Amino acid sequence: MIVRKESIPPGPSGEAPSETFVLNLGPQHPAAHGVLRVLMTMDGEWITKAEPVIGYIHRMHEKMGENRTWAQFLPNTSRIDYLSAMHYTHAFVGAVERAAKIEVPPRAEYVRVITSELNRIASHMVWWGAMLADLGGLTPFLYAFDDRELILDLLEGICGARLTYCYYRFGGLCNDIDDDFVQGTRAFVKHMPPRLKMYRDLVTDNIILRKRLTGIGPISAEMCRKYGATGPVIRGSGVAYDVRKIEPYSVYPQFDFKIPTYPECDSMARYLVRMDEMEQSLRIIEQALDQLPAGPVMGKVPRVLKLPPGDYCYAVEAARGRFMVRIVSDGKDTPYRVKLRTPSFSNLSLYEEASKGMILPDALAMMGSLDLVIPDIDR
């Protein structure tokens, strides 16, 4: 393990009264993944305070939820985190199904798991490419998008959309999967492990990447808990918190899979968690395809959906962590309140504390390892 900090001459802080300046990063900056703005108070190369300024693409999905029916809100769920749309739709339909006591046929649940895990791999591929592009390596981005394209083609075949799927419906799915999808997914499950090995040889074991990430951007398990950071961030701090295991939903208890954790707490740990997660997702997909039951993909759903008054929660493990929908119904056919608890929001909220005392390029490497999606933060 190489500690980069020691090779850098010590900063002026502590030695003499120093002068700070404010560096404005974004909102139009390639490393900010969209429209994130960070106001960085710098002491030379060192960050004394990095304050994220968000809200540039705030669309008020929660208000939109209040002025349309339950079903009309479904397309919005794909547009919060556009890289992991399946999970978000899953949480919303799950909350409504829980409230209305709608039974979902087993086949639909299995297909939900298969498509969710495919979506997770696709999302991690974008993170992988984008993070390495942040670090200065543009080639992996092209490899990642090459493989991601296979997933997008598969999902396009069953629901017609490449990004904003809106594939799940209350009580099931909008469309059954066909043989093309099953064969294509099996081929993909075979295709992917050699590719992941190539990624490991080409990038993960690369000494430059290791030097950029190892020991950089430590986030302790305690900090994750206090800020509510979940997903690969908390698992990179050695806590095996995964909603699929800890608070099981759908048919996830049927499958044998591991929750990868790394106790190092640094950017490399978060990187490795995601790389291992893709292998685990492939395992889940394979098992789900083997066990896939026959039958309908839609349960019985009333034509006009009115939920019993009260509040209901449903949490899923999205690609970036715990996503929870909290709905409040007053018995009408439109929601009284839809709260969207998004993982990127909580994961970014610890940035100000975690980036203190880092140098700028390291702070950007850490930001990449958080896997931020700005529409997910701003909603």
Add this chain to the structure above:
Amino acid sequence: MKPSIEQLTEAFSCLAGPVPAEVTAPSWPVAVYTVDANLKGYHFDAAVSPAQVVTAAEILDRFGFGLDAVTGVDWIAQNEMEVVYDYFHPEINLRVVVRTRVPRASPELPTISPVFPGANWHERETHDFFGIRFLGHPNLTPFLLPEDADFHPLRKDYQP
């Protein structure tokens, strides 16, 4: 630390305080009940008075809970606003909801950001959307809304 629901119930039983006269919540000073998680999505529901949210956060912090979200609900018919705190536990399947109600005319309650620093952003967001003021909050400025926003879009009487 892996708490059980019984331990939580006992810890919460110490919470008791005066109920603001203008609030009509039926179940104060404190009502704690366990709920069927398959039905609701959470296991433990505690209704506390606005002054007690910090104590509730400290209890849950001691038990190792993480802060999930802070949000509001505008109950305009009752002339009240509900503030809801969601907690998750990183080791066990136990989700906790702490809720309180404040009058719509003066929606104020203490901040829990000294206990859970993550609440800082959630409370700023709730202030944006509902105009609920978190007393003692370090930086209660517009967050997701434009910096000159003087409206609160999730209030039920909001007219664009």
